[in-house]
Amino acid sequence: MSRRRHEEEHEEHDEGKERWLVTYADMVTLLMVLFIVMFAMSTVDEKKYEQLKEGLAVGFGRQQSILDGSNTATSDQGASQAGASSYEMLLAQVPTAQRTTVTKILEESDRLRRERSYGDAQVEVERLLKVWRKIDKALRHQGLRDDVRADIDERGLVVSLVSQHVVFEPNVAELTDRGRRVVDTMAPVLKDLTEPIELDGHTNQEKVKPKYFPTDWELSLARAAHVLRRLEEVHGIRAGRLRATGFGHTKPLVDPALAGSQRVNKRVDIVILSQAPAETRALLGEAFHALGENLSAAHLTLQEDRP
Template sequence: MSGGGGHGGGRRKKHEEHEEHENHERWLVSYSDMMTLLMVLFLVLFAMSNVDKTKVILLQEGFNQAFGTNTVLQGSSSVLQSSASDSAGIDMAAGAGPAGQMTESEKALVKKAVSAAELAKAQARMLAAEAEANNLSEAQKKITAALKQKNLQGDASFAIDERGLVVTIVTSSVVFTGDSAILRPVGQRILDAVGPTLRVLPNDIEVDGHTNQLPVPTVNYPSAWELSTARASAVVRYLNRLGIAGDRMRAVGFAGTKPLISPSNPESVGRNRRVEIVVLSDLPDDTSSLLPAAARTT
């Protein structure tokens, strides 16, 4: 009896120890569930923060454009500010990505902001083109005055195109003789008048040589390509002797491929045979293309 009771007591003891073991490790299950829920919560919050981030950035740009200030939504974090450039590439029209979840009013605001931003960029480009055209016009006035002092004002013409300021010198017999790339004394006097203004400008310079379209064979050069390039190179060498750095200049020959006026015009024989000194603009292409219009307004 007592032995049996002892055996039964032993079984109860083991059973009680087993229950205590289960109670001791149950917290691991709760801890694991809690960590899983926290991970899901943070993932949801992260996804929501991406959506809000895009909306805040786009709305901030819209408000800034509408009110002409950068103080709207100034409390945005540096993370949002650093992500503004990434958000600019979102295809809002297609509704792809987080921006596609914006409301219609938000989309309208963003569309207005984008239009305003494009207009502001266009205005900034035009202002830059006008400033450049003013600088080139001042250079033209100085060159014109120097030519007038030497009574050579009729030997050069000027234009401002998308490249910059173009000083056109008709070569004919004034600057070069036929089939020759040797500068004549009058040509040297023209460059003596042009050189001082070019020397103090910060712009690079391109000298373009052009021949007319007459099918006259060259004797001293294989073709009109070499003749036009040699004439441009002769001008570059002379300008270099006047103190213009060689690394600012380049010589290009176009033969008769870029006529100034139509070859059907009787004057084309003399006027298309020319050298062009181009004061190159350093503006971006989308801005330098506005130079002709800007020159007309100035």
């Protein structure tokens, strides 16, 4: 009896010794998954790298991932595609249950990141609307409100000089007297800002060669440069904040097939460039239109623009 009891105690003792193997096996499995993920991140393209990095941070209940090193993504398209392929292959080697969990983490991270970006976009839209209200008030005080249209898109706040009283005469790159009044009225608000300002010149879609310029590209750029010079030379806005771009006839504001559209499409856009992150800027238009506020409610319509 004593011998049998001793043998049973010995077996129980041996079983206790082997329990550590369960923990060890779990640790080895987790290490394998970790190394697979680390290798995948070393070859994956930038988008998947950021997704996985943030996904792991969210999954472990942290606001930021500890993986804050520099990106190893390459700009070469072929290498990027190969990295994405390697990522998918390595992820497929993870046990199904864990792979599903990682996928859910990435999806949840995507959703949370978009929600954060959309919230930031709403805040940025509200800030740009405050700027617009100042411009709107100044223009209304001078009786010039109907000479512009305004919108918010992925670039920022866009104020377009579109009235037939403001836009340039045919083939000419200089503003009319009324056009100069509009720019002069907006200038004090623009000067108080810190954001860069882009002047985008546009021509209409009439297939006529400009009289004083080789093509409509030069004409549209000259119009933008004319407004830029007025903002700098007359109103003292720092040149480093200003840049001029010409788009020729390539970006009509309204459908060229509509009657009166040519007078509207011949314009200069004054763009207050948002400095929000790219992911936030991409949602500015969506956030603005979701507010249901129409900046162009009082703008010059095509019907009013007809003689």
